[in-house]
Amino acid sequence: MIHCFTVHGARLVLDAHSQSLHEVDGLAWEILTGEFSGRPETVRVLQERYPAAEIEGALGEIEILRRQGLLFAPDPHPDYQPPPPEVKALCLYVSHHCNLACRYCFARAGRPDTVRKLMPSGVARRAVDLLISESGARRHVEIDFFGGEPLLNFPVVRDTIRYARERGEAAGKRVGFTVTTNGLLLTPEVRRFLLKNKVNVVLSLDGRPEAHDRWRRTPGGGGSHREVLPKIREYVREWEACRGSRGYYYVRGTFTRHNLDFAEDFRYLVEQGFHNVSLEPVVAPQDEEYALRERDLPRVRAEYERLATVYLEAFQADARVRFFHFEIDLDAGPCLPKRLSGCGAGHAYLAVDADGGLFPCHQFVGQSRFWLGDVFSGVARTDLVDAFRQTHVYTKKECSDCWAKFFCSGGCHAHAFLENGSIRHPSWLGCATMRHRLECALYVQARISEITGSKS
Structure with a gap:
């Protein structure tokens, strides 16, 4: 399966199954975008515009790439069967409360009508025990602290990290940690702890003041950019100055239909000194x-x-x-299950609410139909776990013949359910957005290869 596309005039051809990317000339483009078969009539048509020797040379090069498995490669996993359930990561919803009231927040945290609840340390520790016991022989496991605003429950975050390290070492496992925060509570104490403990940090900042303040508001209705920016900037400054091992950081923004010029938000964030940036399209019902x-x-x-x-x-x-x-790493991308099943929501990745309830991921928290069990008794809905485990690019009709399937891994289950009421049918809008973003990513990688190659 090949995918031919252009970005800024560059003619690019991706072999979806080998993940080989080729930039081609006009002749090769005409051959590959047509019904290439090497038939005599194909050559006759091309001879009207190209010398016979050039056509023969192009066809020969294409045939060499085909034999090398770099063009028209067969599907490498037609009989894929997902591995047995094995939990690799937990998302701990340590705070159902927030010190902001972002209008697009799917969790509705920080709003007056939202139940405010913090996860007790005992629940967090039972979640750690569950992760250790259900991760099998896996040596590396992950814990994400989420909310709401997880730093509203910083004592539990701190205790959980220490406890997980102890339990992990005893079990021969290495535990990684990530905190997603709006930055308001990044005090000197918190910053020191996160850096010292090599915690990965996702910092929520939507970009330019007008883009950020439109949605990321305080409970009183005011904008938060003026207060958030210096706190995030200080954390990143200390991260840059940190010597030795440290976790990564990303400044993560959300764009909506009100800032479709989001390239300017990327430019703004880079100008603030942030080197690691992510901008995500908002996930929301169409009536919003x-x-x-x-x-x-x-x-x-x-x-x-x-x-x-x-x-x-x-x-x-x-x-x-x-x-x-x-x-995008075309040479050494994600492992096979991740390429075909994405984040592993519902079977390899679970979310835990403040009371210890288990859900497929943080976006399903609170939806009773997706309750899987709890950290005290373990997983009860093994049927639901298996439904998520068996939902991958080969069981989604829209994905099995899509060139992007090994990059997007079938898309987000929560987004699919929100749009279609089924995790088996990905979001059409999400897919259309993802495919072109991937085309741009592939174009960028091709140009970076040129840039870095010219400097070496």
């Missing part, structure tokens, strides 16, 4: 006025192409700059 709609897709596509240009300019000025969704 900020939700992306089908009619927004042409602008979104154009903006990702503009973002590719802005990103390459930033990368050439400072090679440390990273945009999360342009980071």
Whole structure:
């Protein structure tokens, strides 16, 4: 399966199954975008515009790549069977409360009508015990602290990290940690702890003040950018100055239909000194006025192409700059289950609410139909676990013949359910957005290879 596309005039051909990317000339493009078979009539048509020797040479090169498995490669996993359930990561919903009231927040944390609850240390510790016992022979496991605002429950975050390290060492496992925070509670004490303990930190900042303040508001209704930015900047400054091992950080923003010029938000964040940036499209029901709609897709596509240009300019000025969704490794990508099943929600990755309830991921927390069990008694809904485990790119009709399947891994289950009422049918809008973002990412990787190659 090959996918032919252009970005900024570059003719690119991806072999989906071998994940080989080729930039081709006009002749090869005409051959590959047609019904290539090497038949005599194909050659006769091309001879009207190209010399016979050039056509023969191009066909020969294509045939060599085919024999090398770099073009028209067969599907490498047609009989894929997912591995048995094995928990590799937990998302601990340590706070159902937030010190902001972001209008697009799916958790509705921080709003007056939301139940405010913090996870007790005992629940968090039982979650750690569950992770250790259900991760089998896996040596590396992960715990994400989420909310709401998880740093509202910092004592439990701190205790859980210490407890998990002890339990992990005793079991021969290494535990990694990630905190997603709006930054308001990044006090000197918290910053020191996160850096010392090599905790990965995702920092929520939507970009320019007007884009951020439109949605990320205080409970009183005011904007939060003025207070958040210096706290995040200080954390990143200390991260940059940290010597020795440390976790990673990403400044993560959300864009809606009200800032479809989100390349400017990327530019703004880089100008603030942030090297690691992510901008995600909002996930929301179509009746929300900020939700992306089908009619927004042409602008979104154009903006990702503009973002590719802005990103390459930033990368050439400072090679440390990273945009999360342009980071594609064509040579050594994710492991097989991750390529085919994504995050592993519902069978390899579980979320834990403040009371210890288990759910497929943080976006399903609170939905009774997706309750899986609890940290005290373990998983009760093995049927639901198996339904998630058996949902992968080969069981999704829309995915099995899609060129992007090994990059997007079938998309987000929660987004699929939100749009279609089924985890087996991915979001059409999400897929359309993802595919063009991937095209831009592949274009960026091709250009970075040129840039870094020219410097070596």
